[in-house]
Amino acid sequence: MTNNMSLHNWFLPHKDTHKKAHLLNLEAMLIYVLLFIGLQVGFSIFSYLKPGVLGVAGNIETKKVIELTNVERAKKGLGIVVENEALNKAAYLKGQNMFQENYWAHFAPSGKSPWDFIQGAGYRFTYAGENLAKNFYNSDDVVVAWMNSPSHRDNLLNEHYKDIGVAVVTGILNGQETTLVVQEFGTTEFLANKPAVSVSGKQVSVPTAALNNASSVVSTLVQGSETKLSPPVLDPYLFTKYAGVSVISFLAGLMVIDLIVLKKRGVLRLGSHHIAHMSILGVAAATILASGPGAIL
Amino acid sequence: MINLPLRILLIGVLLYLVFAIWHHKKDKSLTFPIFIEYLLTTILVLVIFMGVTI
Numbered sequence: 001m002t003n004n005m006s007l008h009n010w011f012l013p014h015k016d017t018h019k020k021a022h023l024l025n026l027e028a029m030l031i032y033v034l035l036f037i038g039l040q041v042g043f044s045i046f047s048y049l050k051p052g053v054l055g056v057a058g059n060i061e062t063k064k065v066i067e068l069t070n071v072e073r074a075k076k077g078l079g080i081v082v083e084n085e086a087l088n089k090a091a092y093l094k095g096q097n098m099f100q101e102n103y104w105a106h107f108a109p110s111g112k113s114p115w116d117f118i119q120g121a122g123y124r125f126t127y128a129g130e131n132l133a134k135n136f137y138n139s140d141d142v143v144v145a146w147m148n149s150p151s152h153r154d155n156l157l158n159e160h161y162k163d164i165g166v167a168v169v170t171g172i173l174n175g176q177e178t179t180l181v182v183q184e185f186g187t188t189e190f191l192a193n194k195p196a197v198s199v200s201g202k203q204v205s206v207p208t209a210a211l212n213n214a215s216s217v218v219s220t221l222v223q224g225s226e227t228k229l230s231p232p233v234l235d236p237y238l239f240t241k242y243a244g245v246s247v248i249s250f251l252a253g254l255m256v257i258d259l260i261v262l263k264k265r266g267v268l269r270l271g272s273h274h275i276a277h278m279s280i281l282g283v284a285a286a287t288i289l290a291s292g293p294g295a296i297l
Numbered sequence: 298m299i300n301l302p303l304r305i306l307l308i309g310v311l312l313y314l315v316f317a318i319w320h321h322k323k324d325k326s327l328t329f330p331i332f333i334e335y336l337l338t339t340i341l342v343l344v345i346f347m348g349v350t351i
Binding site for chain 1: 300301302303305306309310313316317320330331333334335337338339340341342344345346347348349350351
C-alpha cells in the first residue's frame with residue numbers, strides 16, 4: 001500500500017504492474033471534472049453574494065467601433081454612417097436600462113423596445129436597427145463577432161442606414177461587472193414602408209401608438225448618473241481559461257511520460273488510448289484558447 | 298448561433314466518441330471503465346470550455 005501511494009506513482013506508471021499514474025486514473029479524472037464544475041458554481045454564488053468583484057474589464061472605444069463599422073461598409077461599397085448625438089444617447093440609455101432592469105435582450109422585461117430608446121432620445125427614424133455585444137476585451141473583436149453573425153452583419157451592412165450611435169456602458173449584470181456595447185443605426189429619410197426596426201435579423205414594424213407616445217416613454221427612462229466602477233478583482237473566464245489549459249497540458253504531459261516510460265520498459269500498453277485522449281485534449285486546448293466570453297445579440 | 302471554436306470542439310468530441318466506440322466494439326474490449334474514461338475526458342473538456350465562454 002505504501003509503495004502504491006509513493007510520490008512517483010502519482011506521475012509515472014507503476015513499476016511492477018505498469019498501471020497508469022494515479023493522476024490519470026478514473027478517480028482523478030472525476031475529481032478534475034468536479035473541481036471545474038465546483039469552480040463555475042462557486043463563481044455564480046460569489047457573483048450573487050458579492051456583485052461587482054468578478055467580471056470582465058473591456059477596453060472598447062465608441063469611436064473605434066464606428067470607424068471599424070464604416071471600414072466594413074466601405075469594403076462592400078456602401079456609404080458611411082455618420083455619428084449622431086441622438087443615437088449615441090439612445091444607445092447609452094439602452095445600455096443603462098439593461099443594467100437597471102438586469103437583462104440582456106433587445107426588449108426589456110418592463111416592455112421597453114429598441115424604438116422607445118431611439119425615439120425617446122429624439123431621433124425620428126423611418127428605419128432603424130440595433131446590435132448588442134457584451135464581455136468583449138476590445139473594439140476589433142466586437143465588430144468581428146457582429147460580422148461573423150449573418151443577422152448582425154446584415155444590420156451592419158444595411159444600405160438604408162445613414163446615422164449611427166454607439167455607447168460602451170459598464171455596470172453590474174447578473175452580479176458580474178460587464179461592459180455592454182450598444183450600436184444603434186437609423187435613417188430619417190422617407191422610405192416606402194412604415195417605420196421599422198431591425199433586431200436579431202427580423203424587421204419589426206413600430207406600432208403607431210409607440211410613435212406617438214415616445215416622449216412619455218423617455219420620461220420614464222432614468223438617465224442615471226454613471227457610477228465609476230473599479231476594475232473587477234478577478235475575471236472568472238480568464239481564470240478558467242488558464243486553469244483549464246494548465247490541467248489539459250498537465251494531463252497530456254503525463255500521457256506522454258506514460259508512453260515514454262512504458263516504451264523504455266518494453267511493455268507498451270496498447271489499451272491506454274493515450275493517442276485518442278491526447279488528440280481530443282489538443283483540440284480542446286486550441287478551442288479554449290481561441291474562445292472568450294464575448295456574446296452578441 | 299454556434300461559434301466556430303465550439304463547432305470544432307463538438308465535432309472533435311463526436312469523432313472521439315464514435316471512434317472510441319467503433320474501435321472497442323471491433324476488438325470486443327468495450328468495458329464499463331473504458332467507456333467511463335472516454336466519457337469523463339469528454340465531460341472535462343466541455344465543462345472547461347463552458348467555463349470560458351458562458
